[in-house]
Amino acid sequence: MLKELSQMAEKSSYINPELYTKYEVKRGLRDITGKGVLTGLTEIGEVHSYIICDNEMVPEPGQLFYRGIDVADLTNGFMTEERAGFEETIYLLLFGSLPTKERLTEFNKLLADYRSLPKSFVRDIIMKAPSKDVMNMLARGVLALYSYDKNADDTSVENVLRQSLMLIAQFPLLAVYSYQAISHYHRNQSLIIHSPKAEYSTAENILHLLRPDSAFTPLEAQILDLALVLHAEHGGGNNSTFTTHVVSSAGTDTYSAVAAALGSLKGPKHGGANVKVVQMFDDIKENVKNWESDDEIKAYLTKLLRKEAFDKSGLIYGMGHAVYSVSDPRAEILRAHCQSLAHDKGLEHEFNLYHKVEKLAQEVIQEERKIYKGVSANVDFYSGFVYHMLNLPKELLTPIFAISRIAGWSAHRIEEIVNRGKIIRPAYKSISKRKDYISLESRK
Known part of the structure; x- marks a missing residue:
């Protein structure tokens, strides 16, 4: 019966592709030239790929800006100084400017203080009934953290910022511990759980938590840190960030919004x-x-x-x-x-x-x-x-993307809340024909 029902569902869901052209539907919220439909404004990230010349789009080498700073300049800055850059990138995205040396030290300490999970969380949530997919376990972990938060539904900026910083700090633990649980319970691998180190950067902690001997080279940490910076933000229109805006516009809690973004990022057309x-x-x-x-x-x-x-x-x-x-x-x-x-x-x-x-x-x-x-x-x-x-398992590739992109999601969620926008609800045109109701006895 399921196969028959599946065929019925497929048939009833099919829409003639020509109708999208007829009604000028911007599929994927993009027009035929590839230009996105304008659905919002942001000061967080800018994706630049063309100029307008004589009313025509002229492609040019792409540029990406975080709060107005070219990512090429940002990465060159901290890499030239041979230090991690992801933490200052988080600060930049959330607060609009680069931190001073003193403020960056304070911010790193704040993240280190948040870089832990509730008591027994690893045992009770992560280790029990582990799924075979880290992204699903990451989403489940985020939703479970709602239960440990006394102010989970408070959507004030101060509370959402607290929740965001905690999740940013906790994501490496949720992802790596979930992978370790999968390896142990589904592949009979040894279960090794390291505690994070306060003096380590996010990239260093990922490698430390993941590897049995916790060993890594400075170059490995530097390249992983660079990858985290490059994935941290990509404007408000990418699928998972737009999801964050859509769900946040409904007034929901931070954990639900982040879980929704994770569901988007998992897709092979996006983070996968x-x-x-x-x-x-x-x-x-x-x-x-x-x-x-x-x-x-x-x-x-x-x-x-x-x-x-x-x-x-x-x-x-x-x-x-x-x-x-x-x-x-x-x-x-x-x-x-x-x-x-x-x-x-x-x-x-x-x-x-x-x-x-x-x-x-x-x-x-x-x-x-x-x-x-x-x-x-x-x-x-x-x-x-x-x-x-870096010998990172395939199962962790998209979760590492999430570890990075939650910085951008958090900034966009706060931006949505601060600007008190309407609930996001684009239009869908119905093309279904009107039908009469038929009583149960008369149906064939």
Whole structure:
């Protein structure tokens, strides 16, 4: 019966694609040129990818700004000084300016104080009935934390900020401990739980919590910290951040809003894309014998687009972006630094494969598809490789994205609350024909 009901549900849900054009529906809240429908204003993040010249969109190299500061300048600043940058990025996104040295020290201490879970939480919530997916366990953990908060439903800015800072600090613990539970209960691996260290940065704590021996190199921590900064914010229109705005506009609590954002980020079209990139490259390495052959790589990429290889989705994961066309600045920054990590790990041959696929994929997509704008590598293309070089399990790739992006979600939630916007409710046009009610005895 379920199969029959499924077919009925599918048939009753189908809408003729031509009707979207007829009624000028902006599917995905984007027009035919790829320009997003304006649904809000923000001071937190800006994604810049084109200029208007003679009333036409002219693509140009992408730029990303956090509170008006170019991310390229931000990352160059703290990396030149050889220190972690994620914590000051959190501060910047939440409070609108970069912290002084003294204020950053105070802020790091505040995060360290919040970097713990309620008593018995690991045993009672994380270790009991662990799911096989870390993102689901992360969402469950967030919702469970609601029960431990005496002011859970208070949506004042001060209380929401407190909740946000606590969740930002707790996310690495929730994610890594969830992964450890999965490894132990579903794969019979040893269960090793480390406590976080107050003197460690977020990136250092992730590596410390995850690895049995807690060992990591300064370069590993530096590259992971960089990845966290690059994923922290991407404007109000990305799916999970827009979800945060939508749910927050209903007046709900912080834990529900963050859980909703996690559900969005889990999707393979959003945060789950980095996992797909790693899996795709595993398939490439298995099926492309000569990694130096442009012809062999192009032949495989063509099969991907024609739905003849890998997951037969017709996609080259890590290529293309809803906004960027000429270049994704996050990918540009990450590529430059992951080469040094590849050299340190003895994986330069593999890095060269990624670089070659990036170049050839653009050519193949241009040849195979009629596209309205250019295509370039997005941040997922190289972040997956970075996480692979750091020996991070695939199950943690999207959760690490969440550990970073909750900084942006928190800033946007507060922005939504402060500006007291209306509940977000876009229009959907019904195309269903009117029908008469038929009594139960008369139905066939």
